[in-house]
Structures are given as C-alpha cells and as structure tokens.
Amino acid sequence: MIGWIHLCVQQMILDKYGADLWQKILSDSGIEANKVYHAKKVYEDKEIYRTIRSISINSDIPVEKIWEMFGEHMVDYAFQNGFDKLLVSMADNIQDFIDNLNAMHFFILKLYLNTDVRGPAFQSERLDDGTIRLHYFSNREGIYPMVMGLLRQAARKLFDIEIKIMMTEKSEVHLKSGISEHVVYKIETPPIDSSTSKATPATAIDRNRPTVPLSIKTFSHMFPTHICFNRDLVIEHCGSLLCNEFNMSSGQPLLDLVQFVQPKDVQINFETISSHQNNLFICQITQHMNRCELKPFKKPLFLKGQMFLINDGQHILYLNSLHVMTARQCLQLNIYMTDLQKHDVTRDVIMLNQARKYQKGSIGKLEESVNSMKLLMDELEELRSRTDSLMYDRIPRDIAYYVKNGIPVEAEVFPSATCLITEICNFDVISVECKPTEIITIMTDLFQRYNRLVDKLQCYKVLSIMDSYFVIAGAPQQSHNHAEQIMNLALCMLVETKQVVVPNLNLPLMIRAGVHTGPIVAGVMGTSHIRYGVLGETVNMTKRLATSATRGTILVSDTAKEHALYTHDNGFVFETRGYVYTTTWKRATCAHYLIQNSKRSIWEIMDCQKPLESSIDGYREAHNEQDKKAWEEAENRIKKLREVVSAFRGERMQLSRVGRKLRTLKHAWASHESHDSGISRGTPVESAACCIC
Numbered sequence: 001m002i003g004w005i006h007l008c009v010q011q012m013i014l015d016k017y018g019a020d021l022w023q024k025i026l027s028d029s030g031i032e033a034n035k036v037y038h039a040k041k042v043y044e045d046k047e048i049y050r051t052i053r054s055i056s057i058n059s060d061i062p063v064e065k066i067w068e069m070f071g072e073h074m075v076d077y078a079f080q081n082g083f084d085k086l087l088v089s090m091a092d093n094i095q096d097f098i099d100n101l102n103a104m105h106f107f108i109l110k111l112y113l114n115t116d117v118r119g120p121a122f123q124s125e126r127l128d129d130g131t132i133r134l135h136y137f138s139n140r141e142g143i144y145p146m147v148m149g150l151l152r153q154a155a156r157k158l159f160d161i162e163i164k165i166m167m168t169e170k171s172e173v174h175l176k177s178g179i180s181e182h183v184v185y186k187i188e189t190p191p192i193d194s195s196t197s198k199a200t201p202a203t204a205i206d207r208n209r210p211t212v213p214l215s216i217k218t219f220s221h222m223f224p225t226h227i228c229f230n231r232d233l234v235i236e237h238c239g240s241l242l243c244n245e246f247n248m249s250s251g252q253p254l255l256d257l258v259q260f261v262q263p264k265d266v267q268i269n270f271e272t273i274s275s276h277q278n279n280l281f282i283c284q285i286t287q288h289m290n291r292c293e294l295k296p297f298k299k300p301l302f303l304k305g306q307m308f309l310i311n312d313g314q315h316i317l318y319l320n321s322l323h324v325m326t327a328r329q330c331l332q333l334n335i336y337m338t339d340l341q342k343h344d345v346t347r348d349v350i351m352l353n354q355a356r357k358y359q360k361g362s363i364g365k366l367e368e369s370v371n372s373m374k375l376l377m378d379e380l381e382e383l384r385s386r387t388d389s390l391m392y393d394r395i396p397r398d399i400a401y402y403v404k405n406g407i408p409v410e411a412e413v414f415p416s417a418t419c420l421i422t423e424i425c426n427f428d429v430i431s432v433e434c435k436p437t438e439i440i441t442i443m444t445d446l447f448q449r450y451n452r453l454v455d456k457l458q459c460y461k462v463l464s465i466m467d468s469y470f471v472i473a474g475a476p477q478q479s480h481n482h483a484e485q486i487m488n489l490a491l492c493m494l495v496e497t498k499q500v501v502v503p504n505l506n507l508p509l510m511i512r513a514g515v516h517t518g519p520i521v522a523g524v525m526g527t528s529h530i531r532y533g534v535l536g537e538t539v540n541m542t543k544r545l546a547t548s549a550t551r552g553t554i555l556v557s558d559t560a561k562e563h564a565l566y567t568h569d570n571g572f573v574f575e576t577r578g579y580v581y582t583t584t585w586k587r588a589t590c591a592h593y594l595i596q597n598s599k600r601s602i603w604e605i606m607d608c609q610k611p612l613e614s615s616i617d618g619y620r621e622a623h624n625e626q627d628k629k630a631w632e633e634a635e636n637r638i639k640k641l642r643e644v645v646s647a648f649r650g651e652r653m654q655l656s657r658v659g660r661k662l663r664t665l666k667h668a669w670a671s672h673e674s675h676d677s678g679i680s681r682g683t684p685v686e687s688a689a690c691c692i693c
Contacts, residue, residue, distance in 0.1 A: 001048045001140075002109075002117055006037040009051060012073040021058060028054040042117055045140060064145045071149025075157055087158060094155050094163060094189055095132060098124045099278040102263075106280055121263060123276065132187040137173070137180050137265075144170070144183040151187065164188040180265070224341065225303055227318040228310075229254045231270045236315060241339055245289040259284045261302065273316055277307050282323060292334050299332050321346045326353045395524060395532045396460060396476045403524060411523030417474035418486040418560055419520070419534070419542040420459075422493060422513040424467040425551040426631055429638050433504045442500055443467075446509060449496045456607060457489045462534050469493075472534060475522050483517050483563035487572055487594055488605045490515060490554045494622040495602050507630050510552045514545025515594070517560040541582045545591060548580045551628050554594040555580070561592050571599030595623070 013022045026033055029050040037043070052070070056063045078087060090104065091097040105119040120138040127133055136147055148165045155163045169184035216237050220226070224241035233254040242248040248257055260268050262282040273281075283303045305320025321344050324330050330337070330350065340347050391400050402409050424430070424446075430439065447464050454461050454471055458479075463470040471489065474482030490513050498508035518538035525533040541557065549555035555577060556564075564572050574592040581588045602618025603610045614621060 001043055001045050002039070002115060003037040003041040003043060004039040005048060006043060006051070007039055008074050008077045009048065009055075009070060010037065011077055012070060013055065015073075017059065025051060025054045025058060028057070040115065042115055049142075063142070067143050067145040068149040071146035071151075072153040074146070074150055075153040079157065087154070090158075092159075094151070094159055094161070094187070095124070095126065097154065097158065098122060098132065098134060098151070098187075102278075103280050106262075121279075123279070130189070130191070132189065134185040134187055136183045136185065139178060139180050141181050144181065147183070147185065151185075155189075161190050163190075222341065223319060224339070225305075225320050225322060227254070227258070227320075228315055229318070230315050233268075233270065242285075245291060246285060246287050247290070257286060258303075259286055270316065273307050274309055274313070277309060281305060281307055281318065281320070283318075283320070289334060299329075301333055301335070325349055326357070391530070394530060399476060399524060399532065403530065409524045411521055412476070414475040414478065414520050414522060416482070416517060416563070417472055417520045417538070418482045418515065418517045418563065419539055420471045420473075420486045420490055420513060420515050421539075421542045421546040422469045422490075422511045423546050424497075425510045425512055426635055427467040429631075429635055430502055430505075432638060434502065438503050442502065442509070446497065446500050449499065450493060453489055453492050453496060453606065457485050457492070457605075459485055459489055462532065470534075470539075472520070472522075475520060475534070476532070481567040483515075483560050484567040484570075484572075486515055487554075487556070487560075487564050488597060488600070490594060491597060491619075491622060492602060492606050494552065494554065495618055496606075498621065498624075498627065505634055507634060508627055510627060510631060512546060512549035512551055513554040514542045514547070514549055514556075515554060515560045516542040516545055516557040517563045541589065544582045545580060548591070551631060552623065556592050556594050558590040558592065571597050573598055595619070 010022060013025060023033055026035060029047070031047065031051070052063060052066050055061075056066050059066070061069075075087075078084070086104075090100050101122045109115055109117055109119055118139060120136060120140075123135040123137075125133050134147075134151075136144060138144070144167070148167070151165055152163060155161050165185055165187045167183055168186045169182075171182050173180050173182045220237065220240045220243070224239040226239045227242070227248075228236045228238070230236055235248060235250055235252045235254055235257075237250055238248045246257065255268065260266070260281065261284050263276055263279050266272055266276065281304070285301045285303065289301070302323035303318075303320040304323040305318055308317045308319060309315075310317050322335060322340060324333060324335055324346065327350060329335075337347060337350070388400070391403070395403060399409055430442070434442070443466065447469065450464070450469055450471075451461065457473075458477075459471050459473045460476065461469070461471050471486065472482075473479060473485040473489075479485065493511065493513065497511050500509045501507065502509060516538055518536070518541070520534050520536040520538050522532065522534045525531055545555045545557060556574065561572075561574055564570065573595040575595055577591045577593050579588040580591045596617070596619040597605070601610075601616065602622065603614075610616070610618070
C-alpha cells in the first residue's frame with residue numbers, strides 16, 4: 001500500500017479524534033511512535049490492516065464502517081492535497097466518473113507515484129431501470145466498503161447529488177494472478193432533468209453527419225499504431241509504424257503478434273473486449289522492430305489505448321499510442337519522437353517527465369536536507385530539554401529564565417527562611433561493607449525519593465552531595481509557613497530513608513537532621529559551573545544542629561520551633577534536647593527533637609496509601625528503636641574488626657582510646673551549659689559559606 005493512503009488515514013484520525021488517539025493507535029498496531037509516512041513510498045499491506053483494526057478497537061466502530069469512513073475522507077483529503085482540479089475535470093456525471101476510475105488509477109500509480117503497486121479494477125454497466133451495476137476486483141481482501149464511501153462523497157463533491165449505493169454480491173474469483181475479491185454494487189442515481197441537458201440527440205448527429213472521404217493509407221498515417229480486427233481476432237488493417245517495423249499486415253491473427261497486459265485476468269475474445277470498452281487496454285508486441293536487428297532486443301514495446309466497436313459491431317478499432325513515458329525508455333526501445341504524431345500527447349508526457357526528473361532530483365535533495373534539518377531540530381530540542389533539566393536541578397525555574405537570556409541576577413536577602421540539612425548515619429560503615437557501585441546505587445535511589453518529597457511539599461533542594469542533603473523553604477519563593485513545610489518534609493524523610501536497604505548488612509538507611517530558621521542570602525554563583533547558592537549564619541547553625549543530632553532524630557532550633565507553632569497547622573510535638581553549641585564554645589542555642597505532627601500522619605503528608613503492615617500514623621516507623629540498636633551492633637562489630645586489624649599492624653590503640661574519652665568529656669560538659677538564651681549571633685570573622693561545590 002502506498003504511503004499516500006497511510007497519510008490519509010493519519011489525517012482522518014487527527015481531524016476526528018486528535019493526536020493522542022493516533023499515538024495510541026500506532027502503539028497498539030506495533031508501529032513506532034511518530035512514524036513519518038512518505039506519500040510515494042510503498043509499505044506492506046499488513047501495516048494498514050493493523051492500523052484500521054486498531055482504529056476500530058479504540059473508537060468502538062466496526063472495521064467495515066471504518067473503511068467506509070475512510071473512503072469518504074479520501075475524497076476530501078484528495079481535494080485538500082492538489083487533486084481537486086484533476087477530479088473535477090474527469091467527468092460531468094457519475095457514470096462517466098466511474099468509467100474513468102481505471103484510467104485515473106493508472107495515471108496516479110504509474111505517472112504520479114511511479115510505482116508498480118497493483119490497484120483495483122472497475123467495470124460498470126447501465127441497467128434498463130436506470131441503475132448502475134459496478135463490478136469491483138481487488139487482490140486486497142476486506143477493503144470493499146471503502147468504495148461505497150468514496151463514490152458517495154465523490155457524488156456530493158463533484159456533482160452535488162446524493163446517490164444510494166449498496167453491495168449486492170460478494171465472492172472470490174480465481175484468476176491467473178491469484179485469488180481476487182469480486183464485489184458487485186448497485187448504484188441508484190437521482191433522475192436527470194432532460195430540460196437542462198445540452199446533449200445533442202444521437203439521431204440528430206447521424207442525420208447531420210457528412211461523409212468523410214478517408215482512405216486506409218491516410219488513416220494509417222494519422223494513427224501509426226492503430227489495429228483494426230474482426231470477430232475472429234484477425235487483423236483487417238493497422239498503422240504505418242506497425243506495418244513498417246513489425247511487418248504486420250491484413251489477415252494475420254492478432255494474438256500471434258500481440259499479448260494483452262491490461263486488463264489483467266480477462267479472457268481475450270471479441271465479446272470480452274467489447275464489454276470492456278471503457279477500460280484502458282495495454283498490449284505488448286511480441287515481435288521486435290526491424291530497426292533493432294543490429295542491436296540486442298532489450299525490452300518489448302507496449303501500446304496503450306482504447307477499444308471502439310465499429311461497423312455495427314462487426315469490428316473493433318484499437319486506437320492507441322506507444323506506451324513510453326521518459327526519454328530513457330525511448331532510447332531503450334529504439335523509439336524516436338518522430339515516431340509519434342504531433343497531436344499525440346505522449347510527446348508532451350515524455351518532455352514533461354524529463355523535466356520532472358530534474359525537478360525530482362532537486363526536490364529529493366531538498367527533502368533530504370529538510371529531513372536532516374528536522375532530525376537536527378529534534379536532537380537540538382532534546383539537548384535543550386536536557387540542558388534545561390540540568391539547569392533546573394541547580395537553579396530555580398524563575399531565575400533560570402534570566403540566566404538563559406544573559407540577564408544579570410542580583411543576590412537576594414530573605415529575612416526569614418527555614419533550612420534542613422540531613423546526613424546519613426554510619427556512612428563509614430557503609431563504605432567498608434559495600435562496593436563503590438553499590439553505594440552509588442543506594443544514594444541514587446535515596447536522593448530520587450527525596451526529590452519527589454521536596455517537589456510534593458514545595459520546598460527547594462539546594463545541594464545533594466554524597467551523604468548530605470540540603471533543602472530550604474521560604475526561598476526563592478517566599479512562604480509564610482516555611483517552617484511547617486520543612487518539618488513535615490523532615491518527618492517524611494525519616495520514614496522514606498528506611499525504605500532503602502543497605503546490601504550485605506541488610507539494614508535500612510538512617511539519617512540525622514538539623515532544622516533552623518533565620519535570615520539567608522541566596523543568589524546565582526559561578527559562570528561555567530552555575531549553582532544557586534545559599535549563604536548565612538543560618539546555614540552554619542543548621543549544619544551544626546545536624547552534626548549534633550543522634551541517629552534517626554531531627555534536631556530543631558528554638559527559633560524554628562516557634563515559627564512552626566505559629567502556623568495554622570501547629571500540631572508538631574517536640575522533646576527538649578538542651579543547649580547545643582553552634583558557633584563557639586561560649587555561644588549555644590536551645591534545641592528540640594521533632595517527634596511528630598499530631599494533626600497529620602506521615603501517609604497524609606506524603607499523599608500515599610498506608611502500607612499494609614505499617615502503623616496508622618507512620619511515626620512508629622520513623623522512631624523505630626530496633627533499627628538504631630541494629631546499627632549500633634553493626635558499628636561495634638566494625639570497630640572491633642578495625643582494632644584487630646590495627647593490632648596486627650602494630651599501631652598503638654591506647655592513645656586513640658584516651659583521645660576518644662577526652663572528646664566525650666568535652667562534649668558532655670559543653671551540652672549542659674549555656675551562655676545564650678536563644679540563637680547565637682555569628683561574628684564577622686566566622687565563615688558563612690555553605691553550599692558552593
């Protein structure tokens with residue numbers, strides 16, 4: 001099936017149902033998405049059958065009705081794509097239009113599309129009751145309803161009439177070329193108003209016709225390839241070219257010199273030829289030309305024309321022309337333009353096709369360039385989307401617009417924002433027990449889960465680097481409930497982290513987190529390695545809170561707690577931890593452990609269905625003590641292994657034990673004393689950089 005048919009089907013679906021259904025039809029048919037069909041390319045018939053079947057399933061319309069709809073749409077599609085003038089100029093009534101369907105198929109397939117695809121065949125006859133009986137032959141099974149839709153729409157568009165067409169017979173016929181589907185239609189046309197008819201009666205024409213003195217010699221010169229034969233298929237006379245070059249003469253059997261090529265599968269006798277006068281006849285001359293005796297006989301010569309019944313039905317006149325369409329064919333057949341009469345339109349066809357050949361070459365190169373440009377545009381668009389995705393991962397979307405267009409973006413001060421920093425506990429143990437590739441897999445899975453939570457709770461991820469994850473709320477989009485957003489996110493991250501299991505250890509990941517609220521400065525940093533950076537003492541304090549938190553806990557500053565409780569959803573439950581040194585030994589802040597949100601469960605915050613064996617609110621999973629004990633045991637086991645290895649290496653373990661005890665005493669002494677009633681303020685000499693990488 002030619003690509004033009006596929007394009008017509010595609011346009012029908014796009015017009016009636018839209019692009020989404022067309023993509024689904026392609027998928028259901030096993031055809032690659034966004035496949036581009038070319039009008040003059042030949043595709044396998046099974047592809048169009050699968051497409052029509054898929055359309056029927058998705059639209060809940062029978063296959064036969066789909067073919068009939070397609071026949072109607074084909075006429076509209078032809079009108080929209082340059083065939084309107086050809087169709088309008090074919091005939092002035094439906095009978096003549098049907099009689100010219102074979103010639104139209106020949107023209108489109110051979111001249112326009114230049115393909116050897118075999119089209120259908122039509123044969124019509126006018127019955128005494130005024131109806132038309134149409135015979136349809138096709139080697140493609142099941143597409144016969146298309147003819148009804150096509151003729152019905154053609155009658156509307158071309159002749160502004162409504163016809164009734166119905167199938168009366170359907171059978172299979174065995175022909176020389178194989179099994180063909182034979183369908184007979186009955187066509188009822190509206191009566192013709194005789195008062196508006198301008199046709200001259202046949203009797204008047206016969207009465208006024210003068211006698212034309214025309215000899216056989218003159219007629220043979222006017223039509224150099226004609227053949228006239230009688231009921232016995234014996235040649236009466238023929239054209240001058242056939243006489244001179246093929247030694248044809250009166251009295252020779254026609255079938256000894258000529259082989260009928262079209263119509264195909266038709267038994268050749270006088271009655272059959274008479275009944276197919278409206279068909280196009282193509283004949284092959286079985287002899288070679290006299291002028292070719294000195295040259296190899298490469299290709300046979302074909303004649304193309306029409307049969308006329310003359311002499312009261314006693315003879316048939318085959319008026320034809322040489323079936324050549326290009327200058328190359330003329331050279332291959334040893335035919336010259338002078339062999340064709342000047343009135344013969346074949347001369348124009350040869351010249352036109354020669355011009356089309358050069359145009360086609362130029363157009364073909366242009367189409368290749370256009371297709372290459374389309375592919376490059378698609379690749380460019382894909383690269384652009386990837387670039388945007390990478391940029392959006394580093395820069396907020398509203399700021400990325402200015403960066404892409406080269407517009408400078410000034411750093412912005414946010415008076416109040418909440419920061420969250422998480423760290424994976426026992427990452428040193430994981431590094432020992434897991435391979436590097438396994439660690440990458442674990443972190444990729446974990447950060448993808450975090451990213452989904454961040455997007456759902458409308459926060460912004462600033463940085464994710466190996467075992468740390470940094471999120472803010474209240475910037476770059478300001479929000480009045482940023483502390484609430486971050487704390488809900490932190491609770492969800494506690495639970496979601498445990499969904500990732502460490503291989504070899506078979507233990508769930510655990511994190512510790514720090515949350516603090518305060519002023520920050522945010523802006524775009526870098527030129528080649530652009531990132532949205534967040535600076536300020538608030539970030540430093542958040543980092544120290546995360547470091548001070550224990551395994552599986554969220555340590556929240558007093559300021560962040562107060563901000564969270566001011567919001568409408570102030571159901572957060574805290575447990576006081578005590579004072580934590582966040583700047584120097586002399587400055588500390590009061591910190592609290594975030595336990596739960598009493599008004600919302602973890603599953604409500606995450607907007608997901610509760611797992612079957614999980615608790616109702618999800619906070620039991622967030623603060624599971626068994627997971628902590630399991631990690632402590634794993635940590636102690638690794639420490640013992642390290643001590644054994646170090647002992648074999650001769651290292652002094654006593655000094656390291658003393659150092660650890662001193663650090664423990666320092667930490668215990670610092671945690672129970674405060675020189676600050678609230679949040680410590682940073683000094684100018686302290687660094688405020690946090691997330692530049």
